[in-house]
Amino acid sequence: MQSGYWENLLKFLERRWDDLLQLFLQHVAVVALSVAIATVVGVGIGLLVWDRATTRTSAITLAAVILTIPSLALLAVLTPVLGLGWGPTIVALVLYSQLPIIRNTVVGLRSVPSHVLESAQGMGMTSRTALLRVQLPMAWPIILTGIRVATQLAIGIAAIGAYVAGPGLGQYIFKGLSSLGSKNALNYAMVGTVAVIIVALLADALFILITRLTTPRGLRV
Amino acid sequence: MSEQTATLFPSTATTPGGVSIELEGVTKNYEGQAVPAVENFTMRIEPGELVMFVGPSGCGKTTTMKMINRIIEPTSGSIRIDGREVLGLDPNELRRHIGYVIQQIGLFPHMTIAENIGTVPRLLGWSKERVNARVEELLDTVQLEPAQFADRYPRQLSGGQQQRVGVARALAADPPVMLMDEPFGATDPITRERLQQEFLRLQAEIGKTIIFVTHDFEEAVRLGDRIAVLSERSQIEQFDTPARILAAPANDYVKSFIGSGAALKRLALMPLADTTLAPLAGAPGKRPTVPRTGTLRDALDLLVVTGADAVDVVDEAGAPLGSLSHADVSANLAGIGMPAGTGMPAGAGMPAGTGMPAGASIGETSPGAAG
Numbered sequence: 001m002q003s004g005y006w007e008n009l010l011k012f013l014e015r016r017w018d019d020l021l022q023l024f025l026q027h028v029a030v031v032a033l034s035v036a037i038a039t040v041v042g043v044g045i046g047l048l049v050w051d052r053a054t055t056r057t058s059a060i061t062l063a064a065v066i067l068t069i070p071s072l073a074l075l076a077v078l079t080p081v082l083g084l085g086w087g088p089t090i091v092a093l094v095l096y097s098q099l100p101i102i103r104n105t106v107v108g109l110r111s112v113p114s115h116v117l118e119s120a121q122g123m124g125m126t127s128r129t130a131l132l133r134v135q136l137p138m139a140w141p142i143i144l145t146g147i148r149v150a151t152q153l154a155i156g157i158a159a160i161g162a163y164v165a166g167p168g169l170g171q172y173i174f175k176g177l178s179s180l181g182s183k184n185a186l187n188y189a190m191v192g193t194v195a196v197i198i199v200a201l202l203a204d205a206l207f208i209l210i211t212r213l214t215t216p217r218g219l220r221v
Numbered sequence: 222m223s224e225q226t227a228t229l230f231p232s233t234a235t236t237p238g239g240v241s242i243e244l245e246g247v248t249k250n251y252e253g254q255a256v257p258a259v260e261n262f263t264m265r266i267e268p269g270e271l272v273m274f275v276g277p278s279g280c281g282k283t284t285t286m287k288m289i290n291r292i293i294e295p296t297s298g299s300i301r302i303d304g305r306e307v308l309g310l311d312p313n314e315l316r317r318h319i320g321y322v323i324q325q326i327g328l329f330p331h332m333t334i335a336e337n338i339g340t341v342p343r344l345l346g347w348s349k350e351r352v353n354a355r356v357e358e359l360l361d362t363v364q365l366e367p368a369q370f371a372d373r374y375p376r377q378l379s380g381g382q383q384q385r386v387g388v389a390r391a392l393a394a395d396p397p398v399m400l401m402d403e404p405f406g407a408t409d410p411i412t413r414e415r416l417q418q419e420f421l422r423l424q425a426e427i428g429k430t431i432i433f434v435t436h437d438f439e440e441a442v443r444l445g446d447r448i449a450v451l452s453e454r455s456q457i458e459q460f461d462t463p464a465r466i467l468a469a470p471a472n473d474y475v476k477s478f479i480g481s482g483a484a485l486k487r488l489a490l491m492p493l494a495d496t497t498l499a500p501l502a503g504a505p506g507k508r509p510t511v512p513r514t515g516t517l518r519d520a521l522d523l524l525v526v527t528g529a530d531a532v533d534v535v536d537e538a539g540a541p542l543g544s545l546s547h548a549d550v551s552a553n554l555a556g557i558g559m560p561a562g563t564g565m566p567a568g569a570g571m572p573a574g575t576g577m578p579a580g581a582s583i584g585e586t587s588p589g590a591a592g
Contacts, residue, residue: 116327116328119328217374
């Protein structure tokens with residue numbers, strides 16, 4: 001019974017290996033692209049709002065509200081405008097990634113001690129120069145943590161993108177769910193899920209590496 | 222860019238060192254506060270002078286200082302550096318020509334020591350080679366070995382070393398004016414004293430115009446050319462040399478600031494090299510000796526500790542120059558204000574006949590050295 005199941009699974013994998021690999025790469029691609037866009041947007045918003053109390057609160061609250069929208073509902077709302085496939089998936093992932101990225105950018109920029117800012121000002125740095133040359137590098141490890149959380153979030157939510165014919169491993173999961181009772185239903189769902197977990201683990205490992213490489217030496221603990 | 226550096230304050234182009242600072246009727250009102258933080262503050266500081274602002278916390282001394290580089294904008298009044306009204310200058314450009322050191326130092330933790338020190342020169346657009354050369358020179362100046370420290374990060378340095386980097390960073394573009402806000406306040410007493418000594422030696426070399434804020438009167442006495450004792454709203458209670466403030470405090474407020482032991486503090490300001498010595502009484506070698514490099518306070522300390530009637534002051538080679546008794550110490554204290562070190566007859570400040578020019582005793586007691 002046990003051995004029969006594993007044989008079945010191996011056969012399943014062997015037959016669909018190329019297909020699975022392609023979905024895996026699609027999943028990685030859609031997450032990477034979305035997080036890249038989300039980082040530019042989120043860090044940009046963070047840089048604009050970090051020292052303005054009202055806009056800062058509004059931005060973070062808005063990002064938090066977006067995160068509470070169920071992903072299926074958001075995708076359903078986006079499809080009439082953006083059609084099916086990559087479009088709505090990317091937009092949804094960018095939106096969901098905003099809260100951790102904006103929040104950590106704001107927290108990071110505000111965590112720079114006031115005496116460091118005062119000495120920057122006292123040396124004749126403009127506030128923009130101080131922001132880009134002092135605050136942003138000092139906040140970077142915190143911002144990076146936000147991007148890492150956003151990535152994990154996006155990897156999970158990307159699977160649901162398959163509902164609107166988005167790319168990635170979600171296609172296997174949905175295929176399994178929609179054919180419950182059939183011979184390969186469990187295989188589809190499980191292979192898709194495990195592959196998503198593998199993507200998440202690989203992404204986390206990658207972030208450990210990125211953090212090491214991009215944290216200024218003087219800030220490493 | 223570098224031409225602009227030289228001409229922001231005109232006299233820096235021709236003379237190195239400091240320039241004058243004039244504050245006239247400077248007032249700072251904070252919105253919603255009935256009493257101004259600083260009220261009608263007027264002061265002239267001469268080029269190359271080291272002026273200490275002393276006062277209790279919240280008296281406005283720091284606010285007054287920070288208006289000079291416009292970290293805080295004055296409500297009214299005029300501030301001129303080298304005759305130029307700073308309120309008419311671009312604040313960032315102004316600050317690049319004023320050294321600024323704060324208690325917490327505020328080094329940039331993500332930059333190396335060399336990058337920290339090179340901050341202002343880079344803002345001024347110096348070439349890479351010029352910045353590097355300057356950084357090396359400054360590390361030498363503050364006694365940090367460039368090869369060892371240039372590429373380190375602030376957190377790898379001790380508090381005292383960080384503070385030296387802070388001073389080097391403030392000096393980077395050779396500003397004629399330095400503002401220092403309790404720069405040694407956060408260091409332990411031993412480190413602080415070393416930093417103070419190094420700082421005095423450095424200032425003797427560079428001769429900047431420095432405003433130094435502290436709440437430590439001892440520090441003010443040790444470092445300052447002149448001390449401004451400030452009270453509420455940054456009112457000047459007395460503005461004079463440490464010796465004159467100690468000898469003649471203007472009012473009870475200043476007196477309370479000096480605390481007890483004013484005479485002892487004055488003695489510590491009087492180098493033995495400049496004091497009037499009594500001739501050696503009897504053969505040298507029997508009495509305790511104090512080196513000429515010390516102060517009258519050291520001599521008195523020795524008198525008290527040993528219980529001797531007099532101590533001998535000796536030069537670097539150990540040759541006695543003259544004696545000091547309790548009475549001689551008191552006489553020197555009473556004679557403060559006489560031009561020091563001119564070898565004047567001691568009669569001016571001492572009972573007649575007891576003193577003689579310090580120089581004369583050298584010939585008398587050590588003919589070998591004189592010949």
